[in-house]
Amino acid sequence: MSAPLTILGLESSCDDTAAAVVRGTPKNAHVISNIVIGQTDAHAAFGGVVPEIAARAHAEKIDLAVKQALSQANTSLANIDAIAVTAGPGLIGGVLSAVMCAKGLSLATGTPLIGINHLAGHALTPQLTDGIAFPYLMLLVSGGHCQFLLVEGPDAYTRLGGTIDDAPGEAFDKTARILGLAQPGGPAVETEAKSGDPKSFALPRPLLNRDDCNMSFSGLKTAILRARDQVIADHGGLPRALRADLCASFQAAITDVLIAKSRRALAEARKINPNVQALAVAGGVAANSAIRTGLQSLCAETETDFSAPPLALCTDNAAMIAFAGLHRAHTGQFDDMTLSARPRWPLDQTSPTLLGSGKKGAKA
Numbered sequence: 048m049s050a051p052l053t054i055l056g057l058e059s060s061c062d063d064t065a066a067a068v069v070r071g072t073p074k075n076a077h078v079i080s081n082i083v084i085g086q087t088d089a090h091a092a093f094g095g096v097v098p099e100i101a102a103r104a105h106a107e108k109i110d111l112a113v114k115q116a117l118s119q120a121n122t123s124l125a126n127i128d129a130i131a132v133t134a135g136p137g138l139i140g141g142v143l144s145a146v147m148c149a150k151g152l153s154l155a156t157g158t159p160l161i162g163i164n165h166l167a168g169h170a171l172t173p174q175l176t177d178g179i180a181f182p183y184l185m186l187l188v189s190g191g192h193c194q195f196l197l198v199e200g201p202d203a204y205t206r207l208g209g210t211i212d213d214a215p216g217e218a219f220d221k222t223a224r225i226l227g228l229a230q231p232g233g234p235a236v237e238t239e240a241k242s243g244d245p246k247s248f249a250l251p252r253p254l255l256n257r258d259d260c261n262m263s264f265s266g267l268k269t270a271i272l273r274a275r276d277q278v279i280a281d282h283g284g285l286p287r288a289l290r291a292d293l294c295a296s297f298q299a300a301i302t303d304v305l306i307a308k309s310r311r312a313l314a315e316a317r318k319i320n321p322n323v324q325a326l327a328v329a330g331g332v333a334a335n336s337a338i339r340t341g342l343q344s345l346c347a348e349t350e351t352d353f354s355a356p357p358l359a360l361c362t363d364n365a366a367m368i369a370f371a372g373l374h375r376a377h378t379g380q381f382d383d384m385t386l387s388a389r390p391r392w393p394l395d396q397t398s399p400t401l402l403g404s405g406k407k408g409a410k411a
Contacts, residue, residue, distance in 0.1 A: 049073075050072075052377065053128050054128060054161075055113070055127045055131070056068070056367075057109065057130070057148060057368065058165070059141045059145035060363060061101065061141060061191070063363045064084040064085075064104065064105050066082050067364065067366040067368070068127075069370050078366045081116070081359065081364060082119065083359075087231065091230060095220055101140065101141050102140025102143070106144045113152070125156070127156075128159070128376065129161055131372020131373075132148075132149035133163055134382075134386055134392075136165060136166070136389060159381045161376060161382055162382045163375070167394060169185075169330050172360055175356075177356075181198060181199050182197060183198055183354075185198050185327050185328075186326065186333075188328060189363075192214055192330065193216075194209030195208050195312040195316075197316045197320060201378075205319065208261045210262045210263065212263050213265045215332045216332050219332065220232035222268060225268070225272050226290050227290075231331075234334075236298060239295075240298045241295075242291045243290075243296070244291075244296075245295040245299035247289075251266055251300065254308075255303075255307055262305075267301070271293060298335070305338060305341070305342070306342065309326060309342060313349060325353070327353075328342055329355075329360075329361065331361055
């Protein structure tokens, strides 16, 4: 049995500055500390994350997050076996902040450095929280990403499908802005939806007529905009009750699409690997209770194990990065000072891209 290791993780891919300490082996790891410094107030006036503001905040806070994580874990850099850091994908200014911090710490202490794909952190979270064995189907549904992954190992990912435009998290944020709700949009829309009628507005369920695992949420956002405008025209404004109905209807549409496509993804995953026994969900949108409940019902119906991380590990965090680093450290996969920050970094390097590519590389 491999000896337990202590990994310091750093994460700064979007608007959460995070550091964490995880100790153990890939099959038995524990989160010793998990610090997340948010930036909600800094972006509130802009209706979303401003990359330049996020990057500056990360540069100011990343060392404080590391200090707090070490203190909470009652340890020091001298006891850290490796430093794992998100090297992409994400907002490049933010990713650079943690990568440069990790490089500095590694260079100063001689501690090995490990660059981690942010998406791998999410995809491996079910192993950290629930000890799920490979292989399993992962629905990775976050602010900027949405894809189905067959996870057969810590470095073995097959993308079965994903969004061809907006991710659900983006759709939630844009819907919140359309309806005058606060950011981040996901929690705001979910809270409002609790008092609404999910059947009050007939919103589209895009791509359900296609027999594949791909999704589209851009048209749903446009449908919400048109429905809101019609409500305003009919009522001379946006009554609170009707806004709640819009939120509930939007959330129901998102949930229906994710459930239907998850059913198809499970079937596709089992064609490739009949040993798939579990469906896991991770990412910020995985915190939505309606979506979780729908996925649980699907799993009960299909006799599939279901895994969803605690809410604190749904959103971006460094514990998942440290755990992904633990996997790589146990197989001797380390990086050096040439490690670079990457705005785009698909987990599946062989499947055709869903969103195209450009100078920065494939988007997904």
